[in-house]
Amino acid sequence: MSEQYDVVIGLEIHVQLNTKSKLFCACSNDSYEATPNTNICPICTGHPGTLPVLNEQAVESILRLGTALGCELADESLFARKHYFYPDLPKGYQISQYETPFCTGGSMLVERPDGSEFTVTFERLHLEEDAGKLVHKGRVSHVDLNRAGTPLIECVTDPVIASPSDARLFLQSLRQLVRYVGVSEADMQKGHLRCDANISLRPVGETTLYPKTEIKNVNSFRFVEQALEYEIERQTALWKAGTPVDTPTTRGYNESTGETVEQRRKEGQADYRYFPEPDLPPVTVHDDWRSALQRHLPELPRAKKQRFMRRFGLSKEQANLLTDDRDVANVYEGVVSELTEWVDSFDPEQDILPEESQRLTQAAAKWFIGPLFRHLKDSGRTIHQLSPTLENIAELIALQYNGDISSSAAQTIWDVMLETGQDPSQIKEEKGLGQIQDLSAIQSVVDTVVSTHADAVADYKGGKEQSLQFLVGQVMKETRGAADPEKAREALLQTLRK
Ligand code: ZN
Numbered sequence: 131m132s133e134q135y136d137v138v139i140g141l142e143i144h145v146q147l148n149t150k151s152k153l154f155c156a157c158s159n160d161s162y163e164a165t166p167n168t169n170i171c172p173i174c175t176g177h178p179g180t181l182p183v184l185n186e187q188a189v190e191s192i193l194r195l196g197t198a199l200g201c202e203l204a205d206e207s208l209f210a211r212k213h214y215f216y217p218d219l220p221k222g223y224q225i226s227q228y229e230t231p232f233c234t235g236g237s238m239l240v241e242r243p244d245g246s247e248f249t250v251t252f253e254r255l256h257l258e259e260d261a262g263k264l265v266h267k268g269r270v271s272h273v274d275l276n277r278a279g280t281p282l283i284e285c286v287t288d289p290v291i292a293s294p295s296d297a298r299l300f301l302q303s304l305r306q307l308v309r310y311v312g313v314s315e316a317d318m319q320k321g322h323l324r325c326d327a328n329i330s331l332r333p334v335g336e337t338t339l340y341p342k343t344e345i346k347n348v349n350s351f352r353f354v355e356q357a358l359e360y361e362i363e364r365q366t367a368l369w370k371a372g373t374p375v376d377t378p379t380t381r382g383y384n385e386s387t388g389e390t391v392e393q394r395r396k397e398g399q400a401d402y403r404y405f406p407e408p409d410l411p412p413v414t415v416h417d418d419w420r421s422a423l424q425r426h427l428p429e430l431p432r433a434k435k436q437r438f439m440r441r442f443g444l445s446k447e448q449a450n451l452l453t454d455d456r457d458v459a460n461v462y463e464g465v466v467s468e469l470t471e472w473v474d475s476f477d478p479e480q481d482i483l484p485e486e487s488q489r490l491t492q493a494a495a496k497w498f499i500g501p502l503f504r505h506l507k508d509s510g511r512t513i514h515q516l517s518p519t520l521e522n523i524a525e526l527i528a529l530q531y532n533g534d535i536s537s538s539a540a541q542t543i544w545d546v547m548l549e550t551g552q553d554p555s556q557i558k559e560e561k562g563l564g565q566i567q568d569l570s571a572i573q574s575v576v577d578t579v580v581s582t583h584a585d586a587v588a589d590y591k592g593g594k595e596q597s598l599q600f601l602v603g604q605v606m607k608e609t610r611g612a613a614d615p616e617k618a619r620e621a622l623l624q625t626l627r628k
């Protein structure tokens with residue numbers, strides 16, 4: 131980071147909505163893997179004489195996100211035509227919003243890993259349609275219009291972000307929020323989130339905004355951060371040479387070289403010749419609608435994280451991991467409530483002690499952050515695609531918590547559960563994985579081990595403490611991990627004293 135210059139970053143993020151149909155026609159909004167130009171109709175391909183019909187679900191989505199961000203929702207919103215020529219835009223204009231977007235203002239508090247926080251404020255959120263796609267094959271380019279008319283929310287932040295790493299953290303928080311409020315899957319690989327980053331530098335202490343450089347369509351958060359870092363270096367050098375950026379420009383990011391390359395000197399707003407869309411009436415947002423949006427807003431990431439820390443006694447790190455994904459958070463909460471019910475069932479008259487409840491939430495947290503997260507990461511599955519149900523997971527944790535199974539048996543049962551979706555008690559019976567608590571059952575194994583490992587026994591009696599651990603290990607091995615190691619140790623000590 132430069133010491134003589136402040137960095138000023140603003141982002142424009144396009145969020146692809148998960149509505150059933152496109153923004154102005156009945157075509158499916160899910161054509162990611164469809165054959166080119168099969169998911170189209172006269173409206174989304176811009177045939178003359180066709181009329182757009184606004185998708186209500188898309189309007190609900192932008193208002194929901196706007197409410198979550200604390201934006202002001204316009205009483206009356208207008209659509210506008212934004213004119214430009216490109217082969218993937220047959221109409222010659224994009225239906226977007228200009229003067230009165232659905233949402234203005236709003237903000238988001240973002241936490242850095244060191245616990246400090248910063249706020250990103252928004253200029254506006256507007257609704258618009260996506261264009262088609264150019265597919266380049268050798269020297270020929272094809273036009274695929276499947277994506278034309280897909281609904282997007284464009285989120286425009288104020289130029290208030292001070293570093294590339296803050297930009298990345300903000301994008302991650304925004305992705306989490308759009309998933310929480312359920313308006314988009316926000317899958318980067320499928321291009322559900324696309325980011326343009328605007329950046330300029332200015333001497334420390336100045337408040338003027340200098341002409342910005344826009345880095346177009348960067349498709350991963352890491353690349354946004356890298357592209358911005360590259361720009362800071364490039365623009366710092368220009369400032370130092372006395373030739374700072376003096377005109378707004380657009381640059382592209384080359385992922386393989388890590389450099390940005392000038393594409394064009396940017397057109398002004400006037401070049402788009404925005405004018406009100408005559409085929410769509412204004413959308414009125416009544417107070418009833420506003421209050422319904424407020425009422426139906428789900429618990430947001432920050433509130434959920436804080437509640438998890440308070441209610442379940444989790445550390446900040448644990449709460450962060452467990453609330454990162456809303457669905458995972460909900461399953462965790464479900465598992466904890468199953469576990470609590472289970473403990474409560476032993477003695478319904480008595481309230482569960484706080485220590486006991488804390489041990490349960492920790493046992494569940496460790497199981498989630500350990501084996502469960504590892505499996506989700508390795509398999510690429512979502513929590514809903516897991517074969518074990520919430521009840522199965524709770525039961526497995528309960529079995530281990532209760533000392534019915536050892537931790538290695540728990541792992542074995544988990545693996546079988548993932549394969550078959552069977553319930554853990556059943557797997558435990560079938561595989562004979564129950565922990566042997568019964569001293570007499572352990573005793574017979576101990577006797578065998580003692581008689582077959584005379585050397586180790588002699589070593590132990592001769593004062594070699596580690597030999598006891600070896601013998602415990604042999605008992606565990608003989609019982610295939612089923613013996614309670616504490617009990618095995620106890621029985622061994624008694625036998626060796628004889
Ligand atoms: Zn269509």
Ligand code: MN
Nearest residue numbers: 144226258284
């Ligand atoms: Mn846009």
